[in-house]
Amino acid sequence: MQAAVSEAAERDRGIVELLRTGGEERAFEELLRRYEGKVYRLCCALLRDRSQAEDAAQESLLRVWKALGRYDGRASLSSWIYAITRNRCLSALERRRTLESLDGLGEEAEPAAPGGGEPYDGRAEQLLALVERLPERLRRSLVLYYYEEYSVSEVALMLGCPEGTVKTALFRARAALTEMLRRRGLDDPAYWREDAP
Amino acid sequence: MTESHDTRTRLGCALDGALERTLRRPQTPATLRARVSAARARPAETDLAAVRARLEGERRQQLEALEADYLRVRRSTLGTLIGVAFAAGAAAAIAMPWLRAHLGDYTPAALTWGGAALGLGMVFFHPARALLRRWADLG
Numbered sequence: 370m371q372a373a374v375s376e377a378a379e380r381d382r383g384i385v386e387l388l389r390t391g392g393e394e395r396a397f398e399e400l401l402r403r404y405e406g407k408v409y410r411l412c413c414a415l416l417r418d419r420s421q422a423e424d425a426a427q428e429s430l431l432r433v434w435k436a437l438g439r440y441d442g443r444a445s446l447s448s449w450i451y452a453i454t455r456n457r458c459l460s461a462l463e464r465r466r467t468l469e470s471l472d473g474l475g476e477e478a479e480p481a482a483p484g485g486g487e488p489y490d491g492r493a494e495q496l497l498a499l500v501e502r503l504p505e506r507l508r509r510s511l512v513l514y515y516y517e518e519y520s521v522s523e524v525a526l527m528l529g530c531p532e533g534t535v536k537t538a539l540f541r542a543r544a545a546l547t548e549m550l551r552r553r554g555l556d557d558p559a560y561w562r563e564d565a566p
Numbered sequence: 567m568t569e570s571h572d573t574r575t576r577l578g579c580a581l582d583g584a585l586e587r588t589l590r591r592p593q594t595p596a597t598l599r600a601r602v603s604a605a606r607a608r609p610a611e612t613d614l615a616a617v618r619a620r621l622e623g624e625r626r627q628q629l630e631a632l633e634a635d636y637l638r639v640r641r642s643t644l645g646t647l648i649g650v651a652f653a654a655g656a657a658a659a660i661a662m663p664w665l666r667a668h669l670g671d672y673t674p675a676a677l678t679w680g681g682a683a684l685g686l687g688m689v690f691f692h693p694a695r696a697l698l699r700r701w702a703d704l705g
Contacts (some may be wrong), residue, residue: 370601385628397603399605401599401602405594405598405599405602406594409594409595409598410591410592410594411590413592419592419595423598424599426598427598427601427602427605430602431602431606433606434602434606446589453582490582493584493588496584496585496588497588500589502583509587511589512589513587515586515589515590516589516591516592517589517591518591543582543684545576545579546581546585547577547578547581549654550581556577557577558576558577558578558579558580560580561580561583561584562579562583563584563587564578565582
């Protein structure tokens with residue numbers, strides 16, 4: 370784990386070095402290759418709208434690229450990139466709230482399902498609906514945890530909080546989901562098995 | 567107690583599996599990279615901070631020009647008023663002997679009414695002329 374972190378930090382340093390030595394194109398390619406997906410997934414988790422997430426990811430990556438020359442190395446490159454992305458998403462959320470209040474229609478856009486593709490069956494839809502009911506802080510941690518394939522440290526970096534906070538959020542999210550399942554009579558483990566009829 | 571704990575553990579495992587199948591990593595749109603590259607190639611259009619700074623600069627210049635014009639108009643108006651007041655005083659002083667010879671005791675009242683008529687004429691002359699021009703245009 371430690372080796373993977375230092376390897377990632379080394380690659381990040383490589384991007385900054387490439388930029389400083391005039392290898393702009395390669396630095397840009399490397400930046401996109403390493404962070405395009407992560408930035409997009411963070412935007413998806415925060416904004417809950419694929420189209421807005423794509424716009425936000427584009428603007429965030431562009432901002433990162435333009436500010437990369439001023440990156441001072443005090444924080445890790447990934448933390449810095451995620452902070453820019455989070456700020457961009459917060460602005461988008463603020464703008465969305467303003468537009469909704471101006472519209473005055475009282476109709477909130479139905480949030481897109483956080484799943485990556487088509488739900489595998491009706492149970493997935495039930496589960497997604499329950500995930501959507503979680504408090505925002507817990508939902509973000511849970512969604513990113515599965516998007517980032519169980520990496521608590523990556524989720525903590527993305528959300529800009531300590532790993533302990535993410536672990537607590539995951540624990541609470543699972544507990545809340547279990548409670549919701551119990552209340553709805555869906556707490557039979559066999560019901561949630563992949564091969565269940 | 568043990569059975570309940572066992573059920574909870576099994577539910578936790580089943581839930582974890584279900585979440586893993588449901589919260590699948592979203593595919594990064596194929597267009598994202600092209601969009602970022604294209605936006606990078608036309609910085610002038612997408613650099614919102616630069617656009618904002620330019621527009622704010624232009625607006626500041628316009629405001630400064632407007633304020634300078636306003637001050638110039640105020641200065642010229644004040645100058646005109648002072649000049650006209652002195653000129654009127656001088657004219658009245660010169661004309662006073664002749665007026666007194668012809669009007670006698672009515673001179674102060676005649677001067678007052680004459681000044682008032684002149685002032686009101688100056689106030690209403692310009693708007694009246696504008697109004698007449700508008701009627702002429704409509705006609």
